[in-house]
Structures are given as C-alpha cells and as structure tokens.
Amino acid sequence: MSLRTILRKELLWSRHRALALLFVLVLLPAAFAGASVFFQSTLPKDAPVAVVVEDDAVSGAEYDVVAASFRLFSKPVRYDSEARALRDLERETVYAVVSVPPDLGDPAVDRVNMTVTIDGDMTPYREPSGALVSVVSATMNRQLDTRVVVDREVRGEERKLASYLLPSFLQILVFTFAFAYLPYNLASEEAVLDRLRVETSLDAVVAGKLLFFTGLLAVPLLVFHGLGLGLGYGVNLLAPGAILAYGLTFLACGAIATAVTFASGFGTTGRLLNVLVLFAFLGFSGLVYPAGFFSPLRRGVVRLMPTHYAMVVVRGTTLRDLPPAEFGTWLGGVALFALAALVPLKLAMIAYERGT
C-alpha cells in the first residue's frame, strides 16, 4: 500500500469521525485557550481576608485605612466578631484575619501593633501572606505618622506542602476515577448492559455500578492513608467527614460522567467530553490554591462549585481535625448536588432506552 493510499484512507477515516475530530481539534483547544482568562496573577491578590476591629475604640476611618491597605492585594471582608472570623478562617471562607487596632490615627501614639492571623494548614497561602504583610506594613508606615508594626500570627501547625497536598491528590483521583475510568468501564460493558436489562432495569444496573465504584474508592483511600501515615504527614484521611465528602463527590461526578456517556451513545465524543468536564472540575474546584489566588473571576467560579466545598470539608476534617458537623451545611449542599446530578443521568438513560 502506497503512502498516497494510506493518506487517502486517513482522509476518509477523518470524514467518518468529523464530530470527534471537531471536538478534539476545535472545541478542546478553544476550551483550554478560553480557560486562560481565569488566570491573571500569580499571587493571591483577590483572596478574601477578614477585617475585624479589636475594640469599640476603633474609628470608622481607622477601619477604612486598614481595609484600603489590604484591598490593594486582597479582598477585605468586614467582620464584627473575631471568633466568627477565625471560624471562617478554618473553613477557608477567608484566608487571613486582620485585627484593626485603635489609635492608628492618633498622632500622639508613636507605635501601634496590628495582627494578621493566617492558618498554618493553608500552606500555599503562607509564603504569599508574608509578602502581603510586609507590603501592607510598608504602605501604612509610608502614609501614616504613627509607626505600625504588623505581626503575622500563624494558627496551628505550619504544615508542609507534601502533607497539605495529600487530600487534594486523592480528590484529583476521585475526579479521574469518575470522569475517565467509569465511562471507560461503561463503554466496555455496553453490550452487557442490554443483556442485563432483560433481567432488571437499567436504573438498577447503573445505580449498582455507581455504588460499587463508590465503594471501590475505599481502596485508594486506604492506600493514601497508609502512605500518609508511613511518611509521617499527620493527615487523617479516614475522618468521617472526609469519607463522606469524597463519596458524595464521586457520586455527583460519576452521575454526570455516566449521563454524558449515555447521551453520547457510549461514543468517543462522550469520552472526550468527559475529559473536558474533568479538566473543568480540576481547574475550578480550588483543589490546591486559595480561592482568589489567580483572579477575581476564578474566585467567583470556584465559589460556585460544590466540589470546592467538598474539598474544603476534606481539608478541614483531615488537616485540622474539625468535626463533620462543622461542615453540615456544606456537606448537605454537596449531597444535593449529587442528587441534582441524577436528573440529567435519568434523562440520558431514558433517551438511551428509547433509542435502543
């Protein structure tokens, strides 16, 4: 067979798979190129920080000055209670707590101490927060007559990046399992599905598969946990809240992936679409960096993703040993998301059954 003949064959092959090629050569590159707009800065310029007054002696103008100083590099959020601000620090709603001291505007006072508290477990924010504090300190001292000493206080253990990343990597595995392995497994069993439908319903078959794969997650969970223990990371991946969050995440993502697989008739396009969705979840679930690390746009998207809250629950329960009840609302939200994901799955299955 000559090269010309082979090339002609390839061309004919391309015509038959125009949709898949369109997806791979146009849609996928466009999605990746388009995603670049969500990444504007390499520093957490838009990370929310809580600004709370130390006592009633702090004036509105003093509060405004501190908030304005941080607004250049963060997104200050006003808090009335330090306790609530610190609770939100643990829940990653904010990434630092700034206490506004009194007397900032009093020329008779020579020196004022201001405290910026960060969470030691939020490893990617630790170093940038040091730079942020020094810049804020320099800005305030340049502008104010009173000398301002900004102290950075780290709450809890200063966790190393390796142990910080362990729960995130497991979440990445959960996503990959849901959007890559599950669709592959479904496609390979397409013929079997039709036979099983004779004896039982498609709903039961799919539900059984989703539950089985969710159970299978126990294996990588144990592997991660064991390795974490062996490496001395001090991460409790078997925390009930984390297990629940991982499980709900898989159910939700698995339902979406299965819906796409059925809707595409188990075709290549469906698998490619699942890969695209996988990248979207990986990129916008705030798995590693704080929300607001790259851009306000990305922060907005991350805060809309239920899987981001699942990740925060996992970090809160595995790294900080917080009880799952602390995240009850968020876990409920992720559960609702998983339930909602069953709707497109059911619709896709109905369409599949009618088509076959």
Next chain:
Amino acid sequence: MTPDGQALAVAAVAALLFTGLGAGALLLTADRAPPEPYEPTATVPAGVDYVGTVNLTAYRSDPAVANGSRASLGFQSRVEFYAGPPYLRSLALSPPPNASLDPTNASRVTYFGRSGSRYGARLVVANWTGEAAAEALESRRGIGFTPETRRGYTVRRSEAGAAVAVLDNGAEGGPVPRAGPRLLTIGNASAVEDAVDVAADRAATDAEPATLDGDLRREYRETSDGYVRFAYRFRPSTVPDYPFVGPAVRTIQYVGSSYTLDRAGTNAAATPAVRVRIHITSEGAGSADDVRNILAAGQSFYLLQSSNDTLKTELRRARFNVTGRTVVTEYESSPAGLRVLVRGLFRNQPEPESLDPPASAEPSSSGRPPARGPA
C-alpha cells in the same frame, strides 16, 4: 401731479427703497451660515502625546478659580502617575504684557506636544499680532526672530528653537470663524511648523489635514466639556515598581481630565466650586480595579489624617468608579481646597520620582521660562 400725488409718489418710492434694502439685508444674512464654534483641536497636528485646552474666559472669571485650577493642575503635572505632561507646567507660562500684547486678552489656549521631547506648542486665540508676540518673547529672552514664509504663512523663527506664527489673521473664514481674534501658534519650531501645515491644509480644499486623531482624540473628546480639558498618552516608563499593583499602574494608557465650574446653590457673587472628572484608561478591567483601589486607599489615608473638616467632607464625596477598563474619578471642591484635595487623593499612588516644585527658571517646551498667568 398734485402735491398730494407727489407726496404719495415719494412715499411709495421710499417704501420700495426700504423694502428692497430690507429684503437684500435679509437675503444676505439668510445666506450666511451661523459661525461654527471654534474647535480647539482642529489645528493640532497628528502624532502628539498630549492635548489640552483652557477656556481662559471661564478660567479668569474668578481669581480663586484661576489660582485653584493652576495649583491643582501644577500638582498633577508633577505627579509621575500622570506622567507630568509638560504643557501643564507651562500653564503658568505667559509672554509678559507689553504695549501691544495683553495676556488677559487671550480667550482660549490649546496645548499640544510629545512627552519626553521639546516638541510642543500652544495655540492661542487672542487679539495679538505676530509681531507683538515675537516682540514679547524677544524682550523676555533676548532672542531675535527672523520671519520666513511657509505655505503662505509667516513663521517667525529664532535660533533658540522657538517660533511664532499667525494661523488666522482675524478675518472671517479662518480657523476662528468670526472676525476679530487671531489664532497664533507659539512654541517649538517643529511643532509650530506642523500647526502651520495643518492650517494650510485646512484652508486648501484639496488637501486632507493630518490633525489630531486616533485614541488621543477619542480620549480628549470623552472629557466632553469643561473650562480645562486635557488628554494624554501615558508613558509607563516613568512609574517605578510598586509591589503587587505596579504592573497595573504601568498599564495605564490614557488619562483625560476636565474641570467644570459648579455654581449651583451659590449666588452670582460667590466663588463657584470646581468639579474635576478624570478618566484613567488602563490595559484591562483588572488593572483598572487596581488603579481604583490605589486612589481609594489614598482617600482613606487622607480622611484619617486630615484635621480639616471641610476637606474631609469633600474627600468623602470623591468617587472612583470603574467602567470597563476606565477608572472615572470625580470630586468637587472649593477652588481654595482643590490643590490639597488633589494631593490627598493621589498620595497613595506609587512614589513619584520628583515632587519638587518646578524651578522658577525651568524652560517650557518652547524654551521659555515661567511667568504668572496662563496663555
């Protein structure tokens, strides 16, 4: 013919005569289009980095307004965030009055030029002759001017680099569409020659004048109105590094400002407030947010530290809004407080390279030392 008939005939002839004269006058006035308003930038050459106009009639309408505006603009011109367009420094420059040249006679001045270059001139609408303007400069600088002809216009040039030309001799039909005031251009010889070329092209029917265009023209037009209007292309190299937001400040591309008078709520004798509106156009919406945050931080710092209650009230009313990639800054002040207000609003910006007041003998873009009033 009876006496009555004669009187009737004379009256009829007189009536016909007056009717004819009236109709003729009516026809003459009806055929003439109303004079177009003077477009200050129409004679500004293309390829400039800044353009600004000052309506001197409004500027001089109140001494406090003139002093406040000059001080405010002078401060802004020295702050590197605004790249310090040299024409604003030269706002304080003026040919000295002499027997035939009265600075207070000028009604409008337009500045143009290029940043970081001596290229620059002003277009002055005044009842000045070219000779009087050149004489005033000669008496000031001790330099001589030699008349040359360029495309039908007389350009008086000096070896020091300055030049003077009359673009409109006050006759109707020139760039200033009414009889009386002349349009002169005074400044660097290259800039003056370019202005002469634009005027010559405008006068010719078959030539297209290369006048102010592009984004700078758009930025200038967006200042919409005001007795002071200016726009200039930002020169990012003048901004030093500033942690986190430095790159955003360096992405500023155009700045435009307008100063308007607000007489609302005041009687005719009272000094009007000055309303300032500044457009700062940056590369993108993100950097515009950063610029807004810098300005807002300056406002907060000043509010905390100022002990002047009037100023605090004015500061609280200052607004910084982001529209797309443009920050619109608006504030209003009494003329007396304007300079202080502007200084406060911009105090948190990147450290200017020089805030020293311009030296008293600092030459302008046209190579002349400063004097007292505008134009």
